[in-house]
Amino acid sequence: MADNVTLTIDGARVTVPKGTLIVDAAKRLGNDIPVFCYHPKLQPVGMCRMCLVEVGRVQRDRASGQVIVDENGQPRVVMAPKLETACTTPVEEGMVVIGASGRVKEARDDILEFLLTSHPLDCPVCDKGGECPLQNLTIAHGPGQSRFIFEEKFRLAKQLPLGELIYLDRERCIQCARCIRFQNDIVDDRVLSFYERGRHLEIITCSEPGFDSKFSGNTTDICPVGALTTTDFRFEARPWEMNMAASICPHCPVGCNLTLNTRREARSGGQMVIKRVMPRQNEQVNEIWVCDKGRFGHHYASSSDRLTRPLVRRDGKLLEAAWEEALELAAGQLKAAGAGLAGLAGGRLSNEDLYNFRQVVTGLGGSAALNTRMGGAEQTQQVGVGLGTNFAEMGPGTAILVVASDLEEEAPIWWLRVKQAAERGATLIVANGRPTKTDRAARYVIRYAYGQEVATVLGMLVTGSSEAAEALARAENSVILFGREGLDFAGSTALAQACANLLIATNHYGRPNNGLVGVWPDANTQGAWDMGLPARGQAVLPVGATASWIVAADPVGDGEISAEALRAAGFVVVQELFLTPTAQAADVVLPAASWVEREGTFTNGERRVQRFYPAITMKGRPDFQIAAEIGARAGLSVSSHAAQIMLAIAENVPAYAGLTYQKLTEVVKQWPEVGGRDLYYGGASYTNRQGLGVQVPSAAERGADITAGKLAAPPPPARNGLTLVPVTVLYDRSTTFVRSQVMHPYVPRPYVELNTADAARLDIQDGDTVTVEAAGVRVTLTARVDGRAPEGVALMPADLGPAVPAVAGPATIQKG
Amino acid sequence: MFVEFVRGLATTFKQIFEEPVTAPYPEVKRPVAARFKGRHELKRYDNGLEKCIGCALCAAACPADAIFVEAAENTDAVRFSPGERYASTYEINMLRCIFCGYCADACPTEAIVLESNYELSFTNRDSSIYTKDMLIVPVLPGGEPTPQKAPPGKFGRAIPDMKDPE
Numbered sequence: 013m014a015d016n017v018t019l020t021i022d023g024a025r026v027t028v029p030k031g032t033l034i035v036d037a038a039k040r041l042g043n044d045i046p047v048f049c050y051h052p053k054l055q056p057v058g059m060c061r062m063c064l065v066e067v068g069r070v071q072r073d074r075a076s077g078q079v080i081v082d083e084n085g086q087p088r089v090v091m092a093p094k095l096e097t098a099c100t101t102p103v104e105e106g107m108v109v110i111g112a113s114g115r116v117k118e119a120r121d122d123i124l125e126f127l128l129t130s131h132p133l134d135c136p137v138c139d140k141g142g143e144c145p146l147q148n149l150t151i152a153h154g155p156g157q158s159r160f161i162f163e164e165k166f167r168l169a170k171q172l173p174l175g176e177l178i179y180l181d182r183e184r185c186i187q188c189a190r191c192i193r194f195q196n197d198i199v200d201d202r203v204l205s206f207y208e209r210g211r212h213l214e215i216i217t218c219s220e221p222g223f224d225s226k227f228s229g230n231t232t233d234i235c236p237v238g239a240l241t242t243t244d245f246r247f248e249a250r251p252w253e254m255n256m257a258a259s260i261c262p263h264c265p266v267g268c269n270l271t272l273n274t275r276r277e278a279r280s281g282g283q284m285v286i287k288r289v290m291p292r293q294n295e296q297v298n299e300i301w302v303c304d305k306g307r308f309g310h311h312y313a314s315s316s317d318r319l320t321r322p323l324v325r326r327d328g329k330l331l332e333a334a335w336e337e338a339l340e341l342a343a344g345q346l347k348a349a350g351a352g353l354a355g356l357a358g359g360r361l362s363n364e365d366l367y368n369f370r371q372v373v374t375g376l377g378g379s380a381a382l383n384t385r386m387g388g389a390e391q392t393q394q395v396g397v398g399l400g401t402n403f404a405e406m407g408p409g410t411a412i413l414v415v416a417s418d419l420e421e422e423a424p425i426w427w428l429r430v431k432q433a434a435e436r437g438a439t440l441i442v443a444n445g446r447p448t449k450t451d452r453a454a455r456y457v458i459r460y461a462y463g464q465e466v467a468t469v470l471g472m473l474v475t476g477s478s479e480a481a482e483a484l485a486r487a488e489n490s491v492i493l494f495g496r497e498g499l500d501f502a503g504s505t506a507l508a509q510a511c512a513n514l515l516i517a518t519n520h521y522g523r524p525n526n527g528l529v530g531v532w533p534d535a536n537t538q539g540a541w542d543m544g545l546p547a548r549g550q551a552v553l554p555v556g557a558t559a560s561w562i563v564a565a566d567p568v569g570d571g572e573i574s575a576e577a578l579r580a581a582g583f584v585v586v587q588e589l590f591l592t593p594t595a596q597a598a599d600v601v602l603p604a605a606s607w608v609e610r611e612g613t614f615t616n617g618e619r620r621v622q623r624f625y626p627a628i629t630m631k632g633r634p635d636f637q638i639a640a641e642i643g644a645r646a647g648l649s650v651s652s653h654a655a656q657i658m659l660a661i662a663e664n665v666p667a668y669a670g671l672t673y674q675k676l677t678e679v680v681k682q683w684p685e686v687g688g689r690d691l692y693y694g695g696a697s698y699t700n701r702q703g704l705g706v707q708v709p710s711a712a713e714r715g716a717d718i719t720a721g722k723l724a725a726p727p728p729p730a731r732n733g734l735t736l737v738p739v740t741v742l743y744d745r746s747t748t749f750v751r752s753q754v755m756h757p758y759v760p761r762p763y764v765e766l767n768t769a770d771a772a773r774l775d776i777q778d779g780d781t782v783t784v785e786a787a788g789v790r791v792t793l794t795a796r797v798d799g800r801a802p803e804g805v806a807l808m809p810a811d812l813g814p815a816v817p818a819v820a821g822p823a824t825i826q827k828g
Numbered sequence: 829m830f831v832e833f834v835r836g837l838a839t840t841f842k843q844i845f846e847e848p849v850t851a852p853y854p855e856v857k858r859p860v861a862a863r864f865k866g867r868h869e870l871k872r873y874d875n876g877l878e879k880c881i882g883c884a885l886c887a888a889a890c891p892a893d894a895i896f897v898e899a900a901e902n903t904d905a906v907r908f909s910p911g912e913r914y915a916s917t918y919e920i921n922m923l924r925c926i927f928c929g930y931c932a933d934a935c936p937t938e939a940i941v942l943e944s945n946y947e948l949s950f951t952n953r954d955s956s957i958y959t960k961d962m963l964i965v966p967v968l969p970g971g972e973p974t975p976q977k978a979p980p981g982k983f984g985r986a987i988p989d990m991k992d993p994e
Contacts, residue, residue, distance in 0.1 A: 132987075134987050137911055137913040170912055253888075278896070
């Protein structure tokens with residue numbers, strides 16, 4: 013094929029696509045050319061010179077361009093006079109690369125000797141020690157002895173905080189710029205930079221607060237030395253001492269693959285604890301990255317205020333009780349409620365939990381529902397992205413529409429991948445009521461007034477209505493990611509339907525890289541819908557409820573129902589990790605196991621079912637087991653084993669047909685190679701040996717008849733004064749995140765964001781205390797006036813403490 | 829035959845007046861060889877700071893997995909050892925230990941040394957675990973006990989300065 017090139021590397025012939033770099037071609041052969049600055053996910057720069065090789069090229073006649081052949085009829089190869097960097101040189105037909113010669117060895121030894129002239133060699137106290145590319149390459153290639161004078165080594169103050177999460181040790185830095193290039197090229201947060209020159213070169217942060225990026229932890233993975241380390245893992249353990257457990261991030265619908273490093277800890281009384289969270293490679297989900305919320309947001313599992321024993325209300329007080337007693341009481345009361353039983357589950361539960369919960373609740377005659385403020389899963393089940401969808405494959409010919417979502421705050425890794433797709437040539441269209449970071453990469457930005465989301469998308473149905481609509485309709489592949497910003501349940505359902513109609517009208521569904529993706533509020537919202545849990549919309553409990561069973565949801569704490577109203581609706585059973593306001597109102601509280609203590613599966617927003625494994629000692633019991641035990645006491649027979657429940661799911665949920673735990677653990681070889689022996693190549697993220705997950709087919713792919721839903725654009729809302737819009741921020745005070753102390757500096761105080769003109773009109777300055785009144789909510793918080801809110805709109809982040817209105821609506825804001 | 833009998837007894841009686849080779853342990857303790865490997869000690873510098881920096885290389889080198897180390901961070905206000913890191917937990921299970929001395933070989937600061945104490949006996953498994961308090965040597969006269977309050981920047985380096993080989 014003309015697009016392939018065959019060359020010889022150290023005597024072995026390899027055929028690779030044109031444009032491949034020598035270092036990657038060698039890697040395909042299993043020939044590890046040492047590198048420091050090169051990273052397969054970054055553009056090559058050739059800064060470290062470690063990858064020097066001898067390169068020979070086929071000689072051509074200058075006049076005719078014909079290959080010159082020698083007396084044996086073979087093309088004549090001329091070796092270049094100097095060594096060349098394998099990481100910046102693309103392969104050529106007939107090229108001869110020699111990496112195993114004396115000249116090359118001498119050059120690499122010299123480079124290492126130079127690198128070590130300023131390196132402190134404090135490997136014993138370095139967190140990178142044990143998984144350090146510089147350590148490995150020094151042993152493999154180093155000269156063993158330095159000719160430099162030890163006293164002339166660089167002496168700088170040790171750890172320098174770049175932000176609250178990352179420490180820099182300037183002595184250890186070898187100036188490869190992997191971190192700077194990652195921040196600039198991959199995540200577009202230009203917060204790191206070089207300062208000074210030559211031997212004085214050092215990394216600095218140029219943002220305020222320091223290292224202000226949601227992806228900062230990844231730089232510690234790709235740092236080839238111990239210059240960047242995390243404050244969370246500082247001196248916690250040596251890499252070789254820890255165990256590994258595969259997991260899935262529970263914080264957002266992306267479903268990043270994780271490896272949890274665990275170890276027994278003396279100060280926790282010899283318990284297994286999570287020492288750190290590392291990304292696990294899944295090129296179709298998170299590649300080798302993970303956001304800081306996923307990396308540092310695991311502390312809730314080991315929080316000291318976890319519930320460990322069941323609580324039963326006696327004389328108005330919740331007192332500790334035995335499991336048997338609590339389960340008997342709960343089962344008896346829930347069974348007695350019969351049709352009055354109202355089940356409510358949260359989207360952070362696994363598929364197994366949700367399936368068992370629904371089986372037991374409906375088996376007892378009650379109704380089970382999902383606690384969510386976002387709808388649209390029926391549409392993603394119909395025309396969700398096709399099997400084999402991969403953002404990394406999207407480029408020219410693909411259109412991506414992001415509507416009503418601040419993707420970086422809601423699903424950071426999707427933001428990253430959408431942005432990269434746009435850089436490769438995909439047409440990114442962003443429709444939102446305010447500017448977001450996604451706009452930077454967008455070709456078309458559609459700005460609507462809040463309340464006009466559905467109308468905006470329906471407007472794109474009209475052929476030729478706008479360039480953006482035209483681009484989406486004409487694109488070979490189109491993906492729509494819809495969120496819920498400023499929308500309630502009904503609004504987001506309508507938006508999903510509008511998006512689905514748009515995809516159906518332009519025939520962009522049922523194929524790979526085409527379809528609908530919900531930017532859900534929880535990790536497993538999609539799975540919850542798939543397990544057959546409908547949402548009740550705004551109501552927490554149905555009319556006529558006589559007992560409620562609430563699992564992994566906190567409607568009282570979220571301000572959706574008052575504790576009195578909940579208690580008025582009969583007996584309350586709550587399954588929780590913590591004594592939330594809802595649990596405080598319960599009659600029986602059953603302590604649940606957190607996701608790292610048990611097995612299960614999550615279905616991510618792309619409808620990929622992924623499996624996670626137990627990592628640490630269990631506290632409480634898994635939710636699916638509690639449901640099964642309550643069911644058993646009420647005379648129902650449901651399995652209490654995760655793998656068996658998955659078999660039942662496969663039998664009863666059509667989209668999940670044929671799924672087994674074995675299938676979820678299947679892996680294929682992924683490119684680029686990471687982890688393992690060649691830490692210097694791809695960084696410290698883990699190789700995926702525990703499963704890539706399985707995407708489930710949409711109804712369209714299962715042959716269902718897909719028709720557009722009927723939908724009328726709602727009338728434009730009356731615009732009088734300010735509109736208060738609830739928005740999502742990544743670092744919030746939700747139950748599962750607020751317990752990560754390390755992230756507290758990044759969790760903002762409750763605030764409302766105002767446009768400069770509005771603020772001037774209301775005589776409000778940045779930092780003033782203001783009172784917001786909207787939809788029955790009255791809160792006092794800090795005002796921010798920094799030009800991010802459009803005129804006439806006030807943005808109020810949810811989950812920062814004060815209750816926020818469910819939907820965008822009129823508000824009054826006063827100073828004081 | 830009688831002659832042989834007397835000659836034998838003579839040897840016996842001669843031995844009675846010889847200095848005995850045994851020692852009345854525990855009243856008398858004989859010195860051990862210079863390279864004897866007995867119970868470990870965690871050493872201190874003369875100023876009282878602990879030599880151990882909590883790097884856990886001893887635990888990595890240990891063929892019997894007898895050592896458990898956990899590290900924590902030093903500050904100038906609360907300083908246990910030079911540099912950034914010290915051992916907050918240091919335990920050796922003496923039932924597991926085979927006294928090979930690899931831990932001492934691996935130690936980058938010569939903090940752990942197998943010394944001459946061989947009097948190790950336990951009545952239960954728990955008491956075979958020697959904690960840091962039991963292993964660390966007393967502060968020498970003139971030194972200060974840890975944690976110390978150190979002048980800022982004075983003990984910034986964990987690893988003692990190396991000299992080029994002569």
